[in-house]
Amino acid sequence: MKNSEIKKLNLEGHKSTRQRQLILDVIRSKRGIHMTAEEIYNYVKKKDEKIGIATVYRNIKILEEEGILLKARFKEGTTACYELCEWSGSHTHHHLVCLRCGKVSDMEQDLLGTIEALVADTKGFKTTDHRLDFYGICGECQKETEPKG
Amino acid sequence: MKNSEIKKLNLEGHKSTRQRQLILDVIRSKRGIHMTAEEIYNYVKKKDEKIGIATVYRNIKILEEEGILLKARFKEGTTACYELCEWSGSHTHHHLVCLRCGKVSDMEQDLLGTIEALVADTKGFKTTDHRLDFYGICGECQKETEPKG
DNA sequence: TTGATAATGATAATGATTATCAATGATAGC
């Protein structure tokens, strides 16, 4: 999905408002970042001091329904995160969640085809989408605890 | 983990109360079932009309911390589910979530070793646990919509 | 320009989970 396509998105039956456009702008400018609703709200507020958080929640929901935003919660008890859904059509991408610094990074490869085929064969379960999170320690955090030398 | 081991579990520094035992009994009697806190509460209530839901939440939390219960939320906006954690020590098992009837079933095989090795090699990410949910249509639901013949 | 109606902002409501607290119960030591 190219920038130009997102830009002209008038969201099929939704009006084009200043607030909605600002929210889209923030999300487009934060590719690969997983933001909470409040974080998005704070970014948008820099451009529109008067925007209400309910407006952010409302538009996030619309964007999610339209397949533009991906919503995920990486740890129980934390708030939901959103990111630009750049691989629409295919399966949801996987995430690497660092348990030390909290960083969440995306993984391009899917690699679940074999397992899904097996699930279909042995369980008769027809998979349409999936969710795979890896929890562990990221490269940077590993370096920090390694002895220098 | 054998029944006998669970039975004598006095939870390392926790007192053995009637309520706690009843909650454990319910969970042990529902192997392979993914229950919400309220469902557990309702089952326990049959044996103790006076138990409070706060007690159920408190004990669920303790059991989770002790590695006896596994907590998971299979769809955003739904309430958390709990199940007996029978494969303690190894990685969390995968789930097949039917989007039509809501049934959640477990998967014995892990099969993520190759992907985790690749994640370690290419990203330098050291995986300690993971979460894999497959969303789709279960065998029973597929039969229902198939033409008879 | 105007009318229909969608969107906004402020705020109240929701609902699952936690915290509080006085009363009760479990258990170790006597």
Added chain:
DNA sequence: GCTATCATTGATAATCATTATCATTATCAA
């Protein structure tokens, strides 16, 4: 068994992210 100690309980208030409500405002097709 009795008692003192301290965890646990039940009732209920609090929390907090998210939604609903509603009067006001903005968008846009005609």
